[in-house]
Amino acid sequence: MSDKVEGLNVRELLKNTYSRLSERHNPQEVVLPNRALTEIANDSDLHRTRVGYMGYETAGLFQFNGSVWTIARGEAYGSYPADPYDSDILALEFELRRPIQGGRTRKKTEKQIQEELGESISRSEYFRNSLIYGMADGNLAVSKNGKFGERMVEILRPEMQRFIAQEPEYDSQYLSLSTLSPICKSSVKYKPEFADFLADSIEAVLK
Numbered sequence: 001m002s003d004k005v006e007g008l009n010v011r012e013l014l015k016n017t018y019s020r021l022s023e024r025h026n027p028q029e030v031v032l033p034n035r036a037l038t039e040i041a042n043d044s045d046l047h048r049t050r051v052g053y054m055g056y057e058t059a060g061l062f063q064f065n066g067s068v069w070t071i072a073r074g075e076a077y078g079s080y081p082a083d084p085y086d087s088d089i090l091a092l093e094f095e096l097r098r099p100i101q102g103g104r105t106r107k108k109t110e111k112q113i114q115e116e117l118g119e120s121i122s123r124s125e126y127f128r129n130s131l132i133y134g135m136a137d138g139n140l141a142v143s144k145n146g147k148f149g150e151r152m153v154e155i156l157r158p159e160m161q162r163f164i165a166q167e168p169e170y171d172s173q174y175l176s177l178s179t180l181s182p183i184c185k186s187s188v189k190y191k192p193e194f195a196d197f198l199a200d201s202i203e204a205v206l207k
Helices: 011-023 110-122 151-157 194-206
Strands: 028-042 051-064 069-076 085-093 095-100 106-107 130-135 164-166 169-175 184-186
Touching: 011 051, 011 069, 011 085, 011 130, 011 194, 028 069, 028 095, 028 110, 051 085, 051 110, 051 194, 069 110, 085 110, 085 194, 130 151, 151 194
Parallel strands: none
Antiparallel strands: 028 051, 051 069, 069 085, 085 130, 095 106, 169 184
8 A cells, every 4th residue: 555645745735725816806817928037046156147036927916805916826947046946926916007197097908917017026036025935845935024924924833734744855865966955855745725724824914
């Protein structure tokens, strides 16, 4: 009999969490014509450029208590400094209308929305607007300097352990060349119902 633990890896968990939010709120989906990139790691020097990014293909415009929030799921992209990271869920407040003459406003065009979202996401370096992000070994993290980190920790820390189906396993005989840390043999696995709890938590933070 196999002792393999069934569960979600961190990318599946964040995908499912975003899907839950979309099912509940039916957001306007925005396709970003060029992948929006924001820097998350940099090991460049005078001789070469080595940058890791989080990349976003689409974003959703969600309504929470009368405010519009952009929520987007990114995936690690670029050079080896991105290797320790896997994916994230980011949130940004967004105005659907722009001011025009006479104190009036006009709804932004699809192109304007795409351009503004791309610019806002690119300015979200080092997870400053990430609700949560996943590491390559499956662990979840928040940015202590980010907009949402403190609140997400308050909600998640007391509950996290009950949603873990399998802890990560490392092989100390081998080191990652990019991080010099032991190679992860088996990443964290999460119980499927964690996606619902994570979606609830994101709603609580944004409301």
